[in-house]
Each structure stands twice: as structure tokens, then as C-alpha cells.
Amino acid sequence: MMAVEYPEHRLTRLQALRDALYSGRLRPVQRMINALHPAEIASLLESLPADERAAVWELVIPDDEGDVLLELNDEVRASLLRGMDENEIVAATDGMAVDDLADFIGDLPEAVTQQVLRSMDQQDRDRLADVIQLMAYPEDSAGGLMNTDTVTVRPDVTLEVVMRYIRQRGGLPDKTDALFVVNRQDQFLGCLHLTRLLAEDDQMSVAEVMDTDSRPIAADTAASEVAKRFEDRDLLSAAVIDPAGRLLGRITIDDVVDVIREIGEHSLMSMAGLDEDEDMFAPVAASARRRAVWLGVNLATAFLAAWVVGLFEATLEKVVVLAVLLPVVASMGGIAGSQTLTLIIRGLALGQIGRSNARLLLLKEVLVGLLNGLMWASVVAVATYLWFRDWQVAVVIGIAMIANLFVAALAGVGVPLLLQRLRVDPALAGGVVLTTVTDVVGFLVFLGLGTLILI
Amino acid sequence: MMAVEYPEHRLTRLQALRDALYSGRLRPVQRMINALHPAEIASLLESLPADERAAVWELVIPDDEGDVLLELNDEVRASLLRGMDENEIVAATDGMAVDDLADFIGDLPEAVTQQVLRSMDQQDRDRLADVIQLMAYPEDSAGGLMNTDTVTVRPDVTLEVVMRYIRQRGGLPDKTDALFVVNRQDQFLGCLHLTRLLAEDDQMSVAEVMDTDSRPIAADTAASEVAKRFEDRDLLSAAVIDPAGRLLGRITIDDVVDVIREIGEHSLMSMAGLDEDEDMFAPVAASARRRAVWLGVNLATAFLAAWVVGLFEATLEKVVVLAVLLPVVASMGGIAGSQTLTLIIRGLALGQIGRSNARLLLLKEVLVGLLNGLMWASVVAVATYLWFRDWQVAVVIGIAMIANLFVAALAGVGVPLLLQRLRVDPALAGGVVLTTVTDVVGFLVFLGLGTLILI
Numbered sequence: 001m002m003a004v005e006y007p008e009h010r011l012t013r014l015q016a017l018r019d020a021l022y023s024g025r026l027r028p029v030q031r032m033i034n035a036l037h038p039a040e041i042a043s044l045l046e047s048l049p050a051d052e053r054a055a056v057w058e059l060v061i062p063d064d065e066g067d068v069l070l071e072l073n074d075e076v077r078a079s080l081l082r083g084m085d086e087n088e089i090v091a092a093t094d095g096m097a098v099d100d101l102a103d104f105i106g107d108l109p110e111a112v113t114q115q116v117l118r119s120m121d122q123q124d125r126d127r128l129a130d131v132i133q134l135m136a137y138p139e140d141s142a143g144g145l146m147n148t149d150t151v152t153v154r155p156d157v158t159l160e161v162v163m164r165y166i167r168q169r170g171g172l173p174d175k176t177d178a179l180f181v182v183n184r185q186d187q188f189l190g191c192l193h194l195t196r197l198l199a200e201d202d203q204m205s206v207a208e209v210m211d212t213d214s215r216p217i218a219a220d221t222a223a224s225e226v227a228k229r230f231e232d233r234d235l236l237s238a239a240v241i242d243p244a245g246r247l248l249g250r251i252t253i254d255d256v257v258d259v260i261r262e263i264g265e266h267s268l269m270s271m272a273g274l275d276e277d278e279d280m281f282a283p284v285a286a287s288a289r290r291r292a293v294w295l296g297v298n299l300a301t302a303f304l305a306a307w308v309v310g311l312f313e314a315t316l317e318k319v320v321v322l323a324v325l326l327p328v329v330a331s332m333g334g335i336a337g338s339q340t341l342t343l344i345i346r347g348l349a350l351g352q353i354g355r356s357n358a359r360l361l362l363l364k365e366v367l368v369g370l371l372n373g374l375m376w377a378s379v380v381a382v383a384t385y386l387w388f389r390d391w392q393v394a395v396v397i398g399i400a401m402i403a404n405l406f407v408a409a410l411a412g413v414g415v416p417l418l419l420q421r422l423r424v425d426p427a428l429a430g431g432v433v434l435t436t437v438t439d440v441v442g443f444l445v446f447l448g449l450g451t452l453i454l455i
Numbered sequence: 456m457m458a459v460e461y462p463e464h465r466l467t468r469l470q471a472l473r474d475a476l477y478s479g480r481l482r483p484v485q486r487m488i489n490a491l492h493p494a495e496i497a498s499l500l501e502s503l504p505a506d507e508r509a510a511v512w513e514l515v516i517p518d519d520e521g522d523v524l525l526e527l528n529d530e531v532r533a534s535l536l537r538g539m540d541e542n543e544i545v546a547a548t549d550g551m552a553v554d555d556l557a558d559f560i561g562d563l564p565e566a567v568t569q570q571v572l573r574s575m576d577q578q579d580r581d582r583l584a585d586v587i588q589l590m591a592y593p594e595d596s597a598g599g600l601m602n603t604d605t606v607t608v609r610p611d612v613t614l615e616v617v618m619r620y621i622r623q624r625g626g627l628p629d630k631t632d633a634l635f636v637v638n639r640q641d642q643f644l645g646c647l648h649l650t651r652l653l654a655e656d657d658q659m660s661v662a663e664v665m666d667t668d669s670r671p672i673a674a675d676t677a678a679s680e681v682a683k684r685f686e687d688r689d690l691l692s693a694a695v696i697d698p699a700g701r702l703l704g705r706i707t708i709d710d711v712v713d714v715i716r717e718i719g720e721h722s723l724m725s726m727a728g729l730d731e732d733e734d735m736f737a738p739v740a741a742s743a744r745r746r747a748v749w750l751g752v753n754l755a756t757a758f759l760a761a762w763v764v765g766l767f768e769a770t771l772e773k774v775v776v777l778a779v780l781l782p783v784v785a786s787m788g789g790i791a792g793s794q795t796l797t798l799i800i801r802g803l804a805l806g807q808i809g810r811s812n813a814r815l816l817l818l819k820e821v822l823v824g825l826l827n828g829l830m831w832a833s834v835v836a837v838a839t840y841l842w843f844r845d846w847q848v849a850v851v852i853g854i855a856m857i858a859n860l861f862v863a864a865l866a867g868v869g870v871p872l873l874l875q876r877l878r879v880d881p882a883l884a885g886g887v888v889l890t891t892v893t894d895v896v897g898f899l900v901f902l903g904l905g906t907l908i909l910i
Contacts, residue, residue, distance in 0.1 A: 012809075014807075014809055014811050014812065015809060015810065015811040018811050018812070037687050037688055039686065039687035039688070040687055043687070043805065043806070043807060046805075046807055047802075047807040047808070047812055048812070049812070049815050049819070163653060166653045166654055167653070167654060167655075167656075169654070170654065171650065171651075171654040172650040172653065172654060174650075175689070175691065176650050177632055177649075177691070194632075194649045194650070194653065195626065195627040195629075195631055195649070196626075197653070198618060198621045198622075198627065198649065198652070198653070199621055199622060199624070199625060199626040199627060200622075201622075230712070231494065231712055231713075231716065232492050232494035232495055232498070232526075233492055233494070234494075234630070234709040236630065236632070236691060236708065236709075253691065253708050253712070254689035254691075256712075257685070257686055257708070257711075257712060257715060258686075260712060260715055260716055260719070261686065261715055261719065263719070264715070264716065264718070264719020264720065264722075264723070265719065265801060267719075267723050268719070268722050268723045268726070268797065268800075268801065269797060269801065271723070271726075271797070272793050272794045272796075272797035272798075273790075273794060274794060274797060274798060278798065280798060280802055280807065280808075280816065281815070281816070281819065284819055284822045284823055284826065285826070287819070287823045288822075288823045288826040288827050288830075291791070291794055291823060291827055292827055292830060292831070294790065294794065295787065295790060295791060295827055295831055296831070296834075298786060298787065298790045299783070299787060299831060299834070299835065301786075302782055302783040302786040302787060303783060303838065305782040305783075305786070306779055306780055306781075306782045306783050309778065309779045309781070309782060310779045310842075313775050313776075313779060316771075316775045316778050316779070317772070317775045320768050320771045320772045320775075320778070321768075323764065323771050323775070323778035323781070324761055324764045324765045324768060324771070325761055326761075326764070326778070326781055326782070327757055327760040327761045327764060327781070327785060327894060327898075328754070328757040328758060328760075328761050330782060330785065331753060331756075331757040331760070331890070331894075332750065332753065332754060332757060335728075335749065335750060335753045336746070336750060338727050339727045339728060339729060339746055339749065341727075342723060342724060342726070342727035342729060343727075343729060343733065343735060345723075346720060346723065346724065347502075347735050350498065350501075351498070352469075352498060352501055352502040352735065353502070353735075354467075354469055354470060355470065356469050356470040356473050357469065357473070357502055357503065357504070360504050360736070361735065361736070364504070364736065364739055364742070367739045367743075368739055368742045368743045368746060371739065371740070371743040372743050372746055372747055372750055375743075375747060376747070376750055376751070376754060379751075379754070380754065383758065387765075435786070439782060439786075443782075
């Protein structure tokens with residue numbers, strides 16, 4: 001269990017910036033902004049409402065614009081791009097790493113994409129070739145994450161030669177922790193870690209020192225799979241290869257970190273029917289429209305639950321107490337179910353739940369549900385008796401509670417697994433389907449029993 | 456928006472392993488396990504029920520045991536440690552990095568801790584000293600994340616000397632991307648990146664080549680703050696210093712990645728009242744007990760909502776239709792509120808929401824709520840009229856819907872901010888408090904209006 005502390009200093013910084021903005025004196029604002037790292041400027045922009053965001057964006061120095069755009073979440077980036085003309089956008093792209101550039105261009109409107117590509121065509125054709133190659137891979141695959149700035153060496157040369165080569169080259173790409181060893185067919189053989197290069201006798205050959213355990217990643221591997229691999233193996237970088245084993249590029253940990261963050265946010269936001277790229281300060285109309293869909297889906301399911309209650313109108317007329325207790329039935333089922341659901345969704349995201357252990361998990365959750373059902377059923381029954389002095393009602397809600405938590409456990413495990421098999425994201429649809437099941441079954445049992453016993 | 460694909464191959468592997476386990480032939484199981492990386496073995500163990508977990512754990516080769524224990528989540532690790540005698544535990548600790556060792560020992564029962572420390576005392580006293588030093592820092596602080604295996608150089612020596620020194624040392628610690636430059640007082644001056652060390656003329660001095668932009672991190676910095684810094688600056692490692700600026704150790708990205716993953720899981724799990732270290736296959740009794748607390752809290756709030764409904768028993772007796780529509784009122788408020796709540800909780804975790812922009816965010820969310828309120832109020836009103844052919848009831852639920860979504864927005868923003876100021880984790884308590892507010896207010900308005908207009 002870790003205590004999450006919320007980054008305070010960002011807020012004081014935000015406060016200071018907005019004060020300065022309102023004071024109208026833009027100099028200090030500009031000084032503040034340009035003292036920040038692009039990622040920090042991006043975070044600031046995301047924290048500002050549309051108009052102030054635009055004002056601050058104007059003050060970002062052109063050299064930083066590209067990097068800031070890359071750090072922004074998709075929605076905020078799109079909103080800023082709408083305000084830039086094509087030349088500004090083209091200007092923002094120079095100096096971008098090839099992999100970033102490919103993603104960036106991929107998100108641009110078609111017309112602008114063409115313009116950017118054309119403008120690059122005049123500047124550097126080979127960079128353009130790389131970008132187009134990378135754009136062929138989906139953004140959430142190893143190919144989409146990789147960069148093409150790899151430095152390769154042959155296995156038969158000595159470390160001394162490698163070091164001379166690096167000096168001639170005049171440096172190594174950012175985040176280089178290892179050189180890749182390839183054969184004449186450009187096929188990946190292994191990694192030469194800089195730490196080894198520096199530590200070993202420089203008369204040894206690359207083949208003697210290289211690390212052959214580090215397995216390369218196929219270009220079509222899913223980003224989430226790549227992230228897991230980096231986490232499990234504590235990698236700083238990894239080679240990406242084509243089906244023939246030829247080296248295509250390398251993935252560095254800094255890009256993987258973004259994927260890990262995104263996966264984490266995806267489950268959280270999806271469970272509320274939100275997109276992890278949601279702009280906190282999206283225009284009211286836009287947000288309203290997006291949320292409306294989710295509310296609509298939920299309304300349909302709510303009416304379904306209401307319809308079930310409606311089936312027992314006659315009973316409710318006679319025993320109005322049942323109506324009073326409806327909220328208890330509904331919420332206990334919902335809460336118990338969502339606990340199981342969340343556990344399963346995390347397990348799925350970690351790749352720890354499959355056919356092989358699903359049955360066992362179901363059994364365990366059902367037992368947990370029954371235990372809590374028995375316990376809370378008695379509590380609820382007693383509370384109900386003390387409230388209404390009617391032991392029949394107490395029995396009815398008690399039994400309903402047990403059934404409800406039993407069903408909640410079944411649905412909590414079953415719904416996400418079923419959705420996944422149907423290729424529907426369990427994190428997104430799980431909650432709605434689950435509460436529908438728990439509400440409907442809960443009301444059926446509760447009011448059904450009520451009708452049998454009390455009428 | 457990224458499509459999260461669930462790591463399939465882990466599941467096939469899991470399946471194969473469990474089949475082999477059941478076949479009873481342990482040889483193949485052992486071969487399978489020892490072909491895996493410790494982190495992958497850990498993930499497998501987390502995916503197995505208690506008895507099989509114990510069986511597989513027996514087959515892990517002693518050399519891997521330490522690493523596997525470190526990769527396991529706290530709860531599963533504790534369960535395995537209970538099954539090991541002190542000598543086995545002591546054996547598992549050798550070869551552990553000092554920072555891991557400190558965390559590991561910190562989680563052991565007191566008696567064992569003493570034993571481990573004593574056994575180390577005989578082996579290597581200086582390592583022990585480091586461990587005890589690190590144990591002084593909270594696990595979720597920079598001091599708790601750092602390792603003491605730093606390699607330092609003086610600013611006045613040449614790169615050639617540094618390289619000779621590295622060869623004499625016989626290597627560099629794992630994950631070293633830079634050496635730290637310190638003065639005679641051991642105060643941090645800057646980083647000498649290996650890439651620069653290799654690229655620059657070896658007659659240049661360290662002072663000429665070192666990177667002085669990389670700011671060191673204070674030992675008491677919160678882990679979440681460290682994670683943000685690494686993400687924003689794309690760091691691979693960072694120096695940790697004491698208040699006097701003296702170098703204490705270094706934090707490497709691989710440890711930060713775990714923090715980022717934990718923060719992501721924390722929000723998700725907390726919102727369902729779960730701990731991110733929750734063991735999927737925890738004993739039924741233990742899980743039931745833990746969940747019971749959450750259900751109990753929720754039950755209390757559910758009875759509060761029921762009590763509100765009870766206030767209108769007379770009304771419900773006369774107009775039972777209102778009872779039928781209760782689920783619609785409750786669920787629309789809950790869903791709308793949880794969408795806003797989730798947005799705010801993410802914003803807080805990212806440090807993007809504070810006094811300075813909270814009011815604006817509240818305004819935006821309220822407007823979104825009102826827009827959707829108006830829209831869905833009319834839909835619900837029409838649906839209700841078509842169902843019950845009673846325009847008065849239609850009006851009542853319509854108005855209630857607007858009020859409900861308005862309150863949901865207010866509470867969705869207000870509750871988490873209030874909780875945070877009270878130093879209560881909004882992710883944990885936010886949902887319960889929110890639904891209580893939306894239920895109570897929703898029922899009050901709906902049934903209150905019903906009483907006024909329909910009676």
C-alpha cells in the first residue's frame with residue numbers, strides 16, 4: 001500500500017502563473033514558462049482553461065513548441081493545432097525524433113500531413129523515408145514505439161575499434177545504453193552494453209563481450225506486451241526486428257514509461273466511460289456530448305431496472321416498506337460486484353487471468369460473496385426488524401441480500417471475461433453491464449420474495 | 456485512446472504450467488519455471504491459488520528466490536515468507552541490491568529482521584551499514600528508492616583517467632548511464648554521461664564534459680514526485696543528495712517504473728475500496744474480512760438513503776409509481792457524479808488541479824451537468840409519460856433529473872477536493888461519499904416534489 005502524495009509544487013507554480021497572467025504583465029509569465037521543461041509546460045497547459053491556454057501557448061518559444069506538443073495529451077494537442085497555420089506546424093516538427101515525428105504526423109489532418117511531408121521532402125529525404133516507414137506501424141505496437149537512430153557494430157571488430165568509431169561519429173544518440181551487434185545481412189545478434197565496452201580490455205572482440213541474452217522484439221508486438229517486457233526485464237532499451245530478424249530500430253524506456261502511464265489511466269478512466277486523453281477543460285458542449293452517450297446507455301439500463309420494479313407495483317402498493325428498502329438492495333449488490341469486477345480487470349490487464357485459473361477465481365469470489373452475504377444479511381435483517389418491527393420483511397431482505405452478493409460475485413467475474421471474449425473492453429463496458437445484472441436480479445429476488453411471503 | 460491488448464502468451468504459459476502440475480511430473484514444471492525471468496515467475500505465482508503457488512515456489516531454484524520475492528506484490532510475498540524458515544530467508548537475501556534489501560528487510564517480521572541483520576553482520580559490515588542507512592528513509596521517498604552503488608569522479612581529472620579507473624574497477628554497476636561528479640566534500644556537481652565519456656576527446660577534463668543541468672533529488676522527496684520528474688525529464692537515473700548537497704545514492708528508472716505502475720493501480724483499486732497489493736487468490740476468509748469493511752461503510756450510507764425514502768412513505772403509498780422510478784433517479788446521479796469524480800481524481804494525481812483552477816473546473820462541470828440534465832430530463836419525462844400516461848409524474852422526475860445531475864457535478868468536483876484538504880485519499884473515499892450525496896439529494900428532490908405536486 002503506497003500513500004500517493006499529490007505534487008504540490010506544480011500547483012503553486014500554476015497559481016503563480018495564473019496570477020501573473022491576470023496581472024496582464026506578460027514578461028514575467030514568459031520568463032516563468034521558458035524556465036520550464038517542455039513536459040512541465042505541457043502539464044501547465046493541460047491545467048488551464050481554453051482562453052488562458054491559448055494565451056500561454058502564444059508565449060512558448062518556437063524551439064520548445066514541438067516538444068511541448070508531443071508531451072500534451074491528444075485532445076489538448078488537437079485543440080492547439082487547430083489554432084496554428086500549416087507553416088507554424090511544419091516549423092514545430094523540425095528537431096523532432098523520427099519516431100515522435102511519425103506519431104505526430106499521424107495525428108494531423110490529412111491536408112497538413114501532406115504539407116509537412118512535402119516540406120520535409122525538400123529538407124532531408126532519408127529522414128522522410130524513415131518517418132514514412134514508421135508511420136506504417138500502428139502507434140500502439142513495437143514498430144510504432146521504436147526509433148530508427150540505432151548504432152550498429154560488427155561482432156568481429158575489437159572494442160578499441162568500436163570506441164574509435166564512436167569518437168569519429170562525434171557522439172551517440174540520446175538514451176543510448178547499448179550498441180546493437182548485427183551481421184552482414186543486418187540481422188540482430190546481440191547488445192554491446194556501454195558499461196561492458198568501458199570495462200573490458202579494449203583488445204577483446206565485440207563477439208566476446210556482447211550480451212546475447214537480450215531477446216529482440218518483433219515489430220508487430222503490442223505496446224502493452226512491450227511495456228510488460230521492459231518491466232519484467234528491467235530494460236533500458238530493446239532492439240526491434242522484422243520477421244527475417246533484421247534490425248529495424250530500438251525502443252527506449254522513456255517511451256515505454258508513457259505506455260505504462262497510459263495503460264494505468266485507461267482502466268481508471270474507462271470504468272467511468274471516459275477516454276484517458278480527455279481534456280479536463282474541453283469545451284462544455286463537447287464534454288456534454290461525450291458524457292451524454294454514457295448517460296444514455298446507463299439510462300436504458302436504469303429503466304430496465306425500473307421496469308422490473310414496476311412488475312411488482314401491486315406488491316409495493318400493499319407493502320410500501322419494500323420501496324423504502326430498494327436503495328439498500330441496489331447499492332450493496334453494486335458495490336460488492338464492482339469490487340470483484342475491479343480485481344478481475346486489473347488481473348486481465350496484467351495478463352494474470354485466463355481460462356486456466358478463471359474457474360478457481362470464480363469459486364473464490366463466490367465464496368467471499370456468500371460469506372459477506374450471510375454476514376451482512378443478518379445485519380440488514382436485524383436493522384430492518386428494529387426499524388419496521390416486521391420480521392417477515394427482515395427475512396425477505398436478508399435472503400435477498402445473500403442472493404444479491406452471490407450474483408454480484410458471479411457477474412463480477414463472469415461479465416468482464418465474457419466481454420473480453422467478445423472483444424469488448426471490460427474496463428469500459430464492465431460496470432454498466434454488472435450493475436444492470438445486480439439491480440435486475442436484486443430487485444427480482446427482493447420483490448419476488450416479498451410478493452410470495454408478504455402478500 | 457489506446458487499445459489495451461491483454462498479454463495472451465502469459466496465459467498459454469500459465470495453462471501449460473498448470474497442466475504439467477496436475478500431470479504430477481514435476482521435472483517439466485521445474486524446467487519451465489527456471490527458463491523464466493524472476494519477474495515472470497512472480498507473475499505466475501500471483502496467478503496461482505495458494506496450494507499450487509506453494510508447490511511451484513518449492514521448485515524455484517534458490518538463486519532466483521530472492522529476485523522473485525522482490526518482484527511479488529507485498530501480500531503474496533508475505534504469504535510465501537510465512538512458509539520459509541529464517542535460514543531460507545537469510546539465504547534469499549544474498550546477492551540483493553542494497554536498496555532492494557532495505558525494502559525487503561523492512562517488510563519482514565521483527566524477529567526475522569534481527570536474524571537477517573545479524574547474519575549479514577558476519578558477512579559484510581559495510582553493506583549492512585548501507586542497508587541500515589537506507590532503512591531510515593520511508594519506502595515511498597527518494598531515499599527509499601535510491602541505491603548506494605554510485606560511482607563518483609572528480610571534476611579535474613581527464614576522461615582518459617576516468618576510463619582507466621573504470622577498467623581497474625572491473626566494471627560499472629548495473630543500469631549505470633552516468634557517473635556522478637563530486638567535490639572533496641562529496642557534494643554533487645553534475646553527471647558525466649557514458650555517451651559523452653565515449654564520444655569526447657579523452658584529454659578533456661570531466662568538468663568540461665559533465666552535465667550540470669541534471670538537478671539532484673532531495674532524499675525526502677515523495678516517490679510520486681520523483682516519478683513525475685523522471686517522466687517529465689526522460690531521466691534514466693538521478694542523484695539523491697542530503698540537505699548539505701552531499702551525494703547519498705542514485706535512483707534508476709527501473710525502480711521508478713514500479714512506482715508509476717503502483718500509482719496507476721492505486722487510483723483504480725482504491726475507487727473500489729481495494730488495496731493495490733491485493734492478492735487475487737488471497738484466502739477466502741481474509742478477502743471476505745477485508746471487503747466486509749467496505750460493504751459495511753456502504754451499507755450505512757445505503758440505509759441513510761433508505762431513511763430519506765422512508766420520510767415519504769405516505770406519498771409512496773398513494774403514488775406507487777414514484778417507487779418504481781427510484782432506480783432511475785439514483786443511478787443517473789451516481790453515473791454522472793462518478794464521471795466528474797474520476798476526472799478530478801486523475802487531475803489531482805497528475806498535480807493539475809488546485810485552488811487556482813478548481814473554481815473554473817467546477818463551473819465547467821456544473822454547466823456540463825446542467826446541459827445533460829436538461830437533455831436527459833426531457834427524455835426521461837417523455838419516457839415516463841408514455842409509460843404511465845401521467846404528465847405530473849413526468850414533470851416531477853424531469854425536474855428531479857436536472858437537480859440530480861446538477862448536484863452530481865457539484866459533488867463530483869467538491870467531494871474529492873474537500874477530502875484531499877482533510878488529508879483523506881479522494882480515490883478511496885470519494886465514491887462512497889459522492890453516491891451518498893447524489894442518492895440523498897436525488898431522493899429528497901424527487902419524492903419532495905412528488906409530495907408537493909401529486910398529493
